[in-house]
Amino acid sequence: xxxxxxxxxxxxxxxxxxxxxxxxxxxxxxxxxxxxxxxxxxxxxxxxxxxxxxxxxxxxxxxxxxxxxxxxxxxxxxxxxxxxxxxxxxxxxxxxxxxxxxxxxxxxxxxxxxxxxxxxxxxxxxxxxxxxxxxxxxxxxxxxxxxxxxxxxxxxxxxxxxxxxxxxxxxxxxxxxxxxxxxxxxxxxxxxxxxxxxxxxxxxxxxxxxxxxxxxxxxxxxxxxxxxxxxxxxxxxxxxxxxxxxxxxxxxxxxxxxxxxxxxxxxxxxxxxx
Amino acid sequence: xxxxxxxxxxxxxxxxxxxxxxxxxxxxxxxxxxxxxxxxxxxxxxxxxxxxxxxxxxxxxxxxxxxxxxxxxxxxxxxxxxxxxxxxxxxxxxxxxxxxxxxxxxxxxx
Numbered sequence: 001x002x003x004x005x006x007x008x009x010x011x012x013x014x015x016x017x018x019x020x021x022x023x024x025x026x027x028x029x030x031x032x033x034x035x036x037x038x039x040x041x042x043x044x045x046x047x048x049x050x051x052x053x054x055x056x057x058x059x060x061x062x063x064x065x066x067x068x069x070x071x072x073x074x075x076x077x078x079x080x081x082x083x084x085x086x087x088x089x090x091x092x093x094x095x096x097x098x099x100x101x102x103x104x105x106x107x108x109x110x111x112x113x114x115x116x117x118x119x120x121x122x123x124x125x126x127x128x129x130x131x132x133x134x135x136x137x138x139x140x141x142x143x144x145x146x147x148x149x150x151x152x153x154x155x156x157x158x159x160x161x162x163x164x165x166x167x168x169x170x171x172x173x174x175x176x177x178x179x180x181x182x183x184x185x186x187x188x189x190x191x192x193x194x195x196x197x198x199x200x201x202x203x204x205x206x207x208x209x210x211x212x213x214x215x216x217x218x219x220x221x222x223x224x225x226x227x228x229x230x231x232x233x234x235x236x237x238x239x240x241x242x243x244x245x246x247x248x249x250x251x252x253x254x255x256x257x258x259x260x261x262x263x264x265x266x267x268x269x270x271x272x273x274x
Numbered sequence: 275x276x277x278x279x280x281x282x283x284x285x286x287x288x289x290x291x292x293x294x295x296x297x298x299x300x301x302x303x304x305x306x307x308x309x310x311x312x313x314x315x316x317x318x319x320x321x322x323x324x325x326x327x328x329x330x331x332x333x334x335x336x337x338x339x340x341x342x343x344x345x346x347x348x349x350x351x352x353x354x355x356x357x358x359x360x361x362x363x364x365x366x367x368x369x370x371x372x373x374x375x376x377x378x379x380x381x382x383x384x
Contacts, residue, residue, distance in 0.1 A: 006349050006362055011372060011381040020370045020381045024320025031369045031383065036323050044370070044383045062380055064351045070344030072359045073334050079350070079357040081337035083330045085367045094347040094362050147347065186350070 004095055004105060005030060005045040005207045006066055009059035028214035045207060045215045061110065061203035066096065066149040067186050074170035075187040096206050097147050104229070106212050108219070109151050109204045111136050117212055118222040127172070128165040130154070131222060138202060139163050141185045143172040148185045151204040156181075156197050174199070325372040331358065353378045 011018040018035040020042070025032055030045035040052025047059035065072070073079060095101045103121040114134045120142050123129050127143045137154040145167060152174075154161050162177040165185065172185040181196040183189065188199035209229060212219065332340065337359075348359040354376030365371055365384045373380055 006365070006384050008349060008351055008360075009381045009383065011379045017379055018381070019323035019325060019372050020383075021323040022319070022321040022369045033370050033381075033383070059381070062351060062353065062378075064349045066362075067348060067350055068344060069337070069342060069346045069348045069359055069361065072348055072350040073344070076350070076352070076357040076359075077334065079334065079359050080331040081334055081342060081348075081359045082326065082361060082364055082371075083332050083337070084340055084342060084361070085364055096347070187352070 005205055005211060006064075006094075007044065007047065007205045008062040008064045009047050010062055011035075011059070013054070013057060013059070029208070029211040030215060043215065045205070045211055061205070063151075063201040063203050065186055065201070066147075066206065068147045068170075071146040071148060071170045071186050075184050075189065096149060097144060101208070104209045105206055106209065107140060107142065107149065107151070107204050107206055108212070108216060109133060109138060109140065109202055111138075111202060115216065116220045116222055117207075117216060119226060122223045126165045128163060128174070129222075130162060139174070139199075140204070141165065141172060141174070143167070143185060146170055146172065148172050149204075149206060150185060150188070151202040152183075152188055152199040153202060154199075156199070321368045321370075323372055324368045324370070349382060351375065351380065351382075353380070 011020060016037065018037055020033045020035055023032040023034050023041060027043055027050065028045070030043050032041055032050070033044055034041045034052075035054075038053040040049045040054040040057075042049050042054075042059070047061060049055050049057045069081065073081075096105060103119075105120045106117045107120065108115060108117050111133050114136075116131070116133050118129060118131075118140055123140070123142045127141055127148075129140045129142075131138050131140070137160045138151060139154050140151045141148055143149070143165070148171070154163065161179065161181075163174045163183075164177055166173045166175055173191060174183040174185050176182070182191045183196070183199050184191055188201050190196040190198060207215070209226065338344070342361055346361045346363065348361050349365070350359050351357070356376035358373070358375055360371070360382045362384055365382050369384050371382045373382060
């Protein structure tokens with residue numbers, strides 16, 4: 001079984017552009033991929049080259065939202081959608097929202113050299129979790145109805161805000177506590193559009209516990225060590241001191257404030273997901 | 275026999291793509307730390323790089339007509355002014371897809 005890790009990477013490092021293929025097996029519960037340009041092999045869950053010319057190099061994560069198509073289209077009605085494949089003969093079940101396995105899944109957030117793992121079992125009923133990673137105030141959302149998995153900075157301009165979550169049609173609205181501003185949890189855009197700066201989306205990825213223990217040894221765990229999993233035995237745990245977590249992409253620059261005469265709606269807004 | 279399967283996968287792929295320059299390392303895990311219990315377990319088919327074509331990017335209406343439901347789990351990406359949804363079930367066919375969105379080259383992985 002694979003580790004439920006869905007990640008988008010930039011496939012360019014410096015001037016080197018990569019085309020990735022699938023090596024056909026797993027390493028540490030993650031798909032092993034390779035680049036056709038140098039033959040280096042890469043770990044899908046960490047984006048780190050395992051062998052070859054680029055061994056030790058890490059790909060930059062592109063912040064993305066894991067959500068339902070309906071919720072995505074509610075935020076971006078003109079979004080492109082990738083077509084089904086004629087080769088689609090089976091479906092890897094996405095188990096992120098499966099109550100039977102949610103207790104074994106975590107969300108890893110990376111900001112520059114800092115990483116922290118958040119067990120989904122430790123999210124409050126609202127699905128919204130506040131934390132500070134380094135000096136960055138962050139909000140993580142594990143929304144069940146509708147499905148939304150995303151992480152944002154809680155820094156809006158020079159302000160640090162706190163948020164509450166409220167489900168709305170095909171989205172979860174993030175409300176400024178003690179204020180009037182509102183944002184979409186799917187897109188990070190203000191509601192109504194352009195009434196405030198967008199929230200800055202952060203790189204995060206879901207991963208199951210076993211995948212975390214193999215790929216992110218020594219990572220800081222929100223809420224302290226996890227209790228032993230059934231059948232843990234001698235297996236190393238996520239709290240075992242081991243290799244340091246590799247560096248991640250630096251935080252992207254603060255999105256520019258909305259231009260006063262910008263058009264409304266569609267895909268021409270000014271927030272940057274990268 | 276997972277390890278045997280892994281070796282068979284290598285042999286098969288070398289037959290499938292014998293001319294790909296530097297495409298697949300012969301021993302991609304040599305030197306990669308201590309082995310984990312499931313290293314080299316064959317989980318799926320080996321695949322050469324797959325780059326999405328512009329014709330594979332559908333409008334929402336066309337996507338729904340092609341059987342993609344609104345409850346389908348997607349990875350939603352916004353790069354510059356471009357917005358795309360990648361159904362995870364679709365990504366899972368190759369497990370890694372190469373795409374270029376608003377002139378930014380990205381890899382969508384599962």
